[in-house]
Amino acid sequence: MTNWINTVSRDHVERGVRGRFTQANHGKPHMLRKMSRGDWIVFYSPKTAYPDGQPLQAFTAIGQVADDEPYQAEMTPDFLPWRRNVDFLDCVETPIRPLLDDLDFIEDKSRWGYKFRFGVFRIDDHDLEVIRAAMVPQACASLMPAPPSR
Known part of the structure; x- marks a missing residue:
């Protein structure tokens, strides 16, 4: 199982x-083709809306990939985006700044936003747990299976 962050504005999330x-x-x-059923995916939203929303800098959703392959959806005749189905958890929007010191994927804490320019990227189990513990109410967190260690 792999853990992912997807950088997306809050309105799109x-x-x-x-x-x-x-x-x-x-x-x-x-x-999306690199993801597998059961992979965890956390959504980070730098802004409230795309493209001109207010700064947000928060984790806004978390869930698990629920299908085996990407599929195309028709938004307009000229826009057929690829998607994956996700089973989302109930969670609270969580600002990133209080978590920065505990997140290993952010190597340079003074330039912490740089990593999110890649859009989608992998994170390790430790970082998933830091984010998930902050986002998911404790009652739900205790019911969720921990991701397997590698």
Whole structure:
């Protein structure tokens, strides 16, 4: 199982949660093809809306990939984005700044936003647990299986 972060504005995350899906990299399939059923995916939102929303800098959703392959959806006749189905957890939006010192994927704490420019990227089990513990109410966290260690 792999853990992922997907960098997406909050308004787009909210659409995905309502529809139980994720897109990545403006609808391109490359990173979605690397995901497998059961992989964890955390959504980081630098802004409230794309492209001109207010700064947010928070984790806004978390869930697990719920299908085996990406599929295309028709948003308009000219826009057929690739998606993956996601089973989202109930969670609270969580600002990133209080977590920065505990996140290993952020190597340079003075330039912590740099990593998110990649859109979708892998994180290790430790970082998933730091984020998940902050986002998921304790009652739910105790019911969730821990990801297997590698």
